[in-house]
Amino acid sequence: MLKVPEHQVAGHIAKDGKLGPLVDDQGIFYKPLQGDARGENEAKFYESFSSNKNVPDNIRGYFPAYHGVQLVEASDGSGQLPHLALEDVVSGYVKPSVMDVKIGSRTWYPDVSEEYFNKCIKKDRETTTVSLGFRVSGLKVFDHEESGFWRPDKRVVLAYKVDGARTALRKFVSSNPLADSVVPDCAFASEVYGGSNGILTQLLELKAWFETQTLYHFNSCSILMVYENDESVDDAPRRARVKLVDFAHVLDGNGVIDHNFFGGLCSFIKFIKDIVESSENCCENGH
């Protein structure tokens, strides 16, 4: 019944007998508890978050629903292992375009080991984490001209500089992401990023919470963006959604706002806003 997720764009992949997440056909995403403290920490976060009365209702929807820890047959054949049972964010989409963006200008945090610090800061400096306050971790975009998905290699994605990240965010909402020589058309920018239910609106709602929340510090978390490309689905416009994922490094806020996540989120919002505005101008001018 369980299978390898079709639309996962970042993180460990359950392929070739490796340990990774699985999904069922009921919309549940099973994420194996990582062996070290990270798995425990992520489970602890979901337990805390799901029972925390100080989290506003409108914010809960930006997190995957949590169904506890369950024993599930692991993808690497090692038998039954504990998995986090989470909402499968892309369940119900037919041809979802998906992008994973890791937020923050650092992925390390106070009191980590020197080994972990060195590993993180090296990657933070090599990617756009330091310069932009976020980095694209992975993406998968449906190309309407080619009727297939474009999914750049992980090494290519992690090598993006400022312009590479901006182009990826434009391609994500374009009908021609595969056409490398052509300017991405941003055909869906106003529907997916813009609009009253679009991604920008959702990001701004998250931003308002992060401005003052001191409950959690979301170190090394990602924003997952999803929308529908199947034309026969006439749901809300393209069902554009934002979800926060990956909470293995969440810490208590202890009265301090999560300035690292917040700064990166606002930088990301500026990129999205620029694309929405330039696509509006483009349409108004008839280009």
Next chain:
Amino acid sequence: MLKVPEHQVAGHIAKDGKLGPLVDDQGIFYKPLQGDARGENEAKFYESFSSNKNVPDNIRGYFPAYHGVQLVEASDGSGQLPHLALEDVVSGYVKPSVMDVKIGSRTWYPDVSEEYFNKCIKKDRETTTVSLGFRVSGLKVFDHEESGFWRPDKRVVLAYKVDGARTALRKFVSSNPLADSVVPDCAFASEVYGGSNGILTQLLELKAWFETQTLYHFNSCSILMVYENDESVDDAPRRARVKLVDFAHVLDGNGVIDHNFFGGLCSFIKFIKDIVESSENCCENGH
């Protein structure tokens, strides 16, 4: 005519024949151009900023006025040297309390040398720069009970952890900062931090600009807070003022917001807001 500034709380000090800033009695602060690229870079920033038409008028007032580079007799006896001629922010105050807070969760930035990176990140991790997104660099507070200034040693200030920084921000607006065993009374919190012309209002005006400005990245800049303790001066309530200072490491924004400064600024604002709110509650309850 030139003398060593009386109220400088951070940076190089012109004392014992060392090179440092000087002030005249006309309200000008002369800052020697540092020998390496930093001096040139700071002069370049002031030239660019003072002629930049994209900087809103309400934001200009948060920066010291700039009067060019002038040749001035250096404080270390080495003869005439080029100095930045700047507005002396504390000129006109009789008994100013002053605090210098370096904003940002890092003081290094992309493309610095490994030597500079290592020096900065060590200090960033040892201080509250990483944890809070700001660190107190120096302060000088008038104690009304003792009728004198309290000025903690630089090493003490740089060793502050989260609670130390919070206490310093409370003492800064207290009439009894020297009384170590007593809770700081936050006697001036509502006047200095709060109110329609107070420091919180000014910080929020700055914040609104930083939310979208992509002109400059203010690496390693400080916020200077000043207010008057002389009771005979009946100007605006205590003349509380915020100024940005130290622009030796400012870079072009290149279309990206200064997420590092912005995140730290918002964290700092949360601390100030918490003190204003707790002092209001305290008064309402008659404590």
